[in-house]
Amino acid sequence: MRVVLAEDLFLLRDGLVRLLEAYDFEIAAAVESGPELTRALAELQPDVAVVDVRLPPTHTDEGLQCALQARRERPGLPVLVLSQHVEQLYARELLADGSGGVGYLLKDRVFDAEQFVDAVQRVAGGGTAMDPQVIQQLLSRRAADDRPLAHLTPREREVLELMAQGRSNTAIAGQLVVTERAIAKHTSNIFTKLGLEVSDDDNRRVLAVLAYLDRDH
Amino acid sequence: MNSNTKNDGLRTRVGDMLLAAGRGFVLAVVSLPLAVLCFTLAAVSIALVPAGLGIFTTPPVLTGVRTFANWRRVLAAEWSGVRIPVKYRPIPEGADPWQRTVMMLGDTATWRDLRWLLVDMTAGFVTALLPAVLVFYPLEGFVLAAGLWRVISDAEGGPYWYGFVPVDSQATAFAAAALAAVLLVVAYRFTPALLTAHFRLTRAVLAPSQAELTERVRVLTETRRDAVDTSAAELRRIERDLHDGAQARLVAMGMDLGTVEALLEKNPAKARKLLAQARQNSAEALEELRDLVRGIHPPVLAERGLGDAVRALALRLPLPSEVNVELPGRAEAPVESAAYFAVSEVLTNAVKHSGAERAWVDLHHTDGMLRITITDNGKGGAVIGAGSGLVGVERRLGTFDGVLAVSSPAGGPTLVTMEIPCALS
Numbered sequence: 055m056r057v058v059l060a061e062d063l064f065l066l067r068d069g070l071v072r073l074l075e076a077y078d079f080e081i082a083a084a085v086e087s088g089p090e091l092t093r094a095l096a097e098l099q100p101d102v103a104v105v106d107v108r109l110p111p112t113h114t115d116e117g118l119q120c121a122l123q124a125r126r127e128r129p130g131l132p133v134l135v136l137s138q139h140v141e142q143l144y145a146r147e148l149l150a151d152g153s154g155g156v157g158y159l160l161k162d163r164v165f166d167a168e169q170f171v172d173a174v175q176r177v178a179g180g181g182t183a184m185d186p187q188v189i190q191q192l193l194s195r196r197a198a199d200d201r202p203l204a205h206l207t208p209r210e211r212e213v214l215e216l217m218a219q220g221r222s223n224t225a226i227a228g229q230l231v232v233t234e235r236a237i238a239k240h241t242s243n244i245f246t247k248l249g250l251e252v253s254d255d256d257n258r259r260v261l262a263v264l265a266y267l268d269r270d271h
Numbered sequence: 272m273n274s275n276t277k278n279d280g281l282r283t284r285v286g287d288m289l290l291a292a293g294r295g296f297v298l299a300v301v302s303l304p305l306a307v308l309c310f311t312l313a314a315v316s317i318a319l320v321p322a323g324l325g326i327f328t329t330p331p332v333l334t335g336v337r338t339f340a341n342w343r344r345v346l347a348a349e350w351s352g353v354r355i356p357v358k359y360r361p362i363p364e365g366a367d368p369w370q371r372t373v374m375m376l377g378d379t380a381t382w383r384d385l386r387w388l389l390v391d392m393t394a395g396f397v398t399a400l401l402p403a404v405l406v407f408y409p410l411e412g413f414v415l416a417a418g419l420w421r422v423i424s425d426a427e428g429g430p431y432w433y434g435f436v437p438v439d440s441q442a443t444a445f446a447a448a449a450l451a452a453v454l455l456v457v458a459y460r461f462t463p464a465l466l467t468a469h470f471r472l473t474r475a476v477l478a479p480s481q482a483e484l485t486e487r488v489r490v491l492t493e494t495r496r497d498a499v500d501t502s503a504a505e506l507r508r509i510e511r512d513l514h515d516g517a518q519a520r521l522v523a524m525g526m527d528l529g530t531v532e533a534l535l536e537k538n539p540a541k542a543r544k545l546l547a548q549a550r551q552n553s554a555e556a557l558e559e560l561r562d563l564v565r566g567i568h569p570p571v572l573a574e575r576g577l578g579d580a581v582r583a584l585a586l587r588l589p590l591p592s593e594v595n596v597e598l599p600g601r602a603e604a605p606v607e608s609a610a611y612f613a614v615s616e617v618l619t620n621a622v623k624h625s626g627a628e629r630a631w632v633d634l635h636h637t638d639g640m641l642r643i644t645i646t647d648n649g650k651g652g653a654v655i656g657a658g659s660g661l662v663g664v665e666r667r668l669g670t671f672d673g674v675l676a677v678s679s680p681a682g683g684p685t686l687v688t689m690e691i692p693c694a695l696s
Contacts, residue, residue: 107574114574139561139570142586143579162557165550195589 055178056082058100060091060117061136062109066161070104073164077171088116095124095131102178106161107137107144118144129153134177136161140185142192142268149182149264157183157220172225182220182260189218192267202248210247213240218263284459291462292406294350295469299399302343306392309336313385320372330371336384340477343391347470351463355474363639363694365599370638380479387476398469405458405465412451420444490672498670501663505567512563520556524549572611576601580611581632590622592630600695602641606671610634610641610691613664613675617645617687620660625649625685636695641673643689651683664689 057079061067064086071081083094087110095103103124109116121133134157135148148156157177163185164170173183193215197203206214216226223241227234245252250262309332316332319325337359347353360378362371375381412433415423420438423431430437433447434454527549534542564570572580578596585592601607614632621627627649634643655661655677665675673691 108570137570139565141571141583143571143583162554165554191587195591 055102055175056080056098056100057174058082058091058094058098058103059084059105060086060088060094060103060109060120061106062086063106066106070164073167073170074104074174077167079174087111088120091117091120092124095120096127099128102132102134102174104134104136104174107135115144118147122147125151125153125156130155130180132178132180133157134159134174134183136164140187142188145184145188146268149261152261154182154258154261155180158188159183159185160187173220176220181222184219184260184264186215186219189215189267192218192264196267205247206244210240210244213237214244214263217241217244218260218267220260288402288406288459288462291466292403292458295399295401295462295466296403298346298466298469299396299403302399303392303396305339306388306395309339310385310388310392313388317376320376326368326372330368330375333375333381333384336381336388340384340387343473344477347473351467351470353467353470353474355470355478358479361639361694366639374638379483383477383479387473390472390476394472395469398465398472402458402462402465405454405462409451409455409458412447412454416441416444416448416451420447494666494669494672497666501666509563509567512559516559517556517563520552520559524552524556527552568608569611572607577607577610578634580607581614581634584611584615584618585630585632588618588622588630590627590630592618592632595631595633595635597635598641598695599636602636602691602693602695606641606691606693609667609671609673610643610689613667613673613689614643614645616660616664616667620653621645621647621649621685625651625653625683627683627685639692639694641689641691641693641695645687645689646684648684650681651679651685652681653677653679653685653687661687 055078057074059067059070059074059081061070061084067084067086071084074081082098082100083090085091085094089111091103091105091109094100103121105117105121107115107118109120118135121135125131125133129151130153132155133148135144136159137144138161140158140160145158148158155177157173159170159173163173176183193203193211203211212230213226216229221229223234223237227237230237242252244250248263248266250266253259253262312332313329313336316325316328320329341357344355344357347355359380360374362374366374415431415433415438420431420441420443424439430439430443432438434450436443436447436450438444438447527545531542531545531549534545569580569584571583576598578598581596582594585594602610618630618632621630625647627647630645630647632643632645634641636642653659653661655665655675661675661677667673668675668689668691671691671693673689676688677685678688679685
């Protein structure tokens with residue numbers, strides 16, 4: 055799988071290259087600025103882009119803007135955005151086109167190499183990988199003013215959180231150490247309680263969850 | 272040598288006198304029609320504002336008046352060393368004619384200019400012309416004594432008045448010359464001073480009044496002290512947070528890693544546990560640093576500016592809120608930061624104390640003012656006063672001449688309005 059990587063700090067870029075290569079990704083390019091990223095995405099047509107939000111020359115949200123622009127030109131281009139901080143505002147912008155294949159994670163999620171690589175693969179496969187922080191913020195806020203969420207059992211809330219991050223039932227079962235069948239039961243309960251349409255497609259499932267959590271009050 | 276210097280001194284004095292007379296003459300001749308023209312145009316233009324036409328003519332006319340006044344400020348400084356401070360309120364780039372008109376008419380300096388035009392075309396004209404008169408009038412006295420009196424009295428058939436002397440004979444003509452000589456001495460002594468007096472008069476009318484400046488100094492001193500206090504407190508908080516938080520965690524992490532090194536061979540299970548603990552500590556240190564950064568300069572504010580920063584802030588609030596932003600550009604970083612933290616504090620107050628279910632934030636920029644209104648549907652009763660977080664907000668805004676107004680009747684709703692004068696880029 056060919057990856058274009060954009061990160062301006064040498065230490066992190068170097069570390070990410072080594073990490074991804076260790077998991078058999080092919081690094082098509084590792085760049086350090088917005089314009090370079092835009093060029094690399096257009097010329098190399100990678101399978102997935104891993105992008106830092108803040109990049110030179112502006113050192114603002116150049117990376118995010120480049121990624122959004124690239125996705126407008128090539129809809130569905132898988133992009134995993136890394137950041138020192140996560141903001142729902144940016145998460146919404148990434149999810150706005152509804153075509154999936156996006157991820158938005160805190161940089162320190164890289165500490166857990168396997169989960170990080172899993173996130174890259176999920177995004178490359180057209181799924182989503184939303185940072186638990188984004189999901190928790192959404193959930194806690196919904197819980198304050200929304201009845202259906204209050205009806206969920208603690209276990210169902212856990213499942214909902216993992217589902218909203220973009221994990222499949224198999225992955226959720228693995229993480230919570232229960233059978234996949236149990237998770238399937240939980241998810242169908244959640245869908246019923248929240249009034250969401252059931253879908254087999256991972257990506258649509260997450261978008262449905264997020265749409266519910268984020269929908270205007 | 273001695274008499275040479277004396278001669279030189281005399282020559283310079285005479286030169287000064289003639290220069291001052293010439294300058295006064297030019298000043299009087301040029302500025303009278305210009306002052307009359309400026310005043311008439313301004314008066315007509317302002318009178319036409321209600322009719323609509325004035326909106327388009329007033330800004331250029333008043334700009335002309337300002338140029339004229341500034342030209343006189345320059346002359347005052349160059350010719351007599353009289354410095355007249357300029358204090359016009361800045362007008363933002365790209366303001367429409369209506370905003371320009373309103374802002375210019377709202378500026379006390381505009382009205383000071385207009386009052387000065389009236390003074391300039393009367394007392395100003397006289398004080399400018401006087402040095403010229405004092406220098407040139409004596410010449411007539413000498414010419415009369417030299418024989419001109421005969422020609423004139425033949426033509427007029429009666430006495431010709433030079434000052435208070437009726438000239439009708441050689442004797443009276445000499446008397447006129449004597450008066451001329453006295454006038455010349457007066458001119459020699461006072462001409463430059465008279466021109467300076469003209470510019471002093473200009474300064475008296477055109478310069479902002481002392482009371483205004485004193486009040487301004489008082490406000491600036493106070494807000495500067497507040498700003499220094501606030502930033503010192505902020506630095507103490509940051510230092511304490513780092514010391515008790517991230518720094519302590521990194522130390523703990525280092526100790527854990529040291530122990531892991533020692534345990535690696537003997538007790539791998541224990542080492543693994545400590546490694547997990549170290550990783551946990553590093554994650555928490557990061558989390559604390561992140562919060563700290565958010566408290567100093569929120570990332571979205573740095574990346575996107577005030578509008579999106581407030582949107583992001585609203586998304587993190589536990590209560591649903593609507594944010595409306597109409598900002599065509601970005602304010603200066605310190606202003607953005609002050610506005611952001613002011614909004615953040617007011618919203619935090621609303622969440623903690625008001626019991627509100629919803630909040631509305633509106634940001635827009637008009638007439639050189641950043642205006643922010645924050646409304647909640649809580650129980651009201653918020654006041655600016657001792658112990659209230661709103662005092663801090665008021666101080667924060669005060670540094671930038673911003674103001675805060677709170678309307679919060681018991682039973683709600685609470686409406687907080689902030690205004691900060693600033694230009695957008």
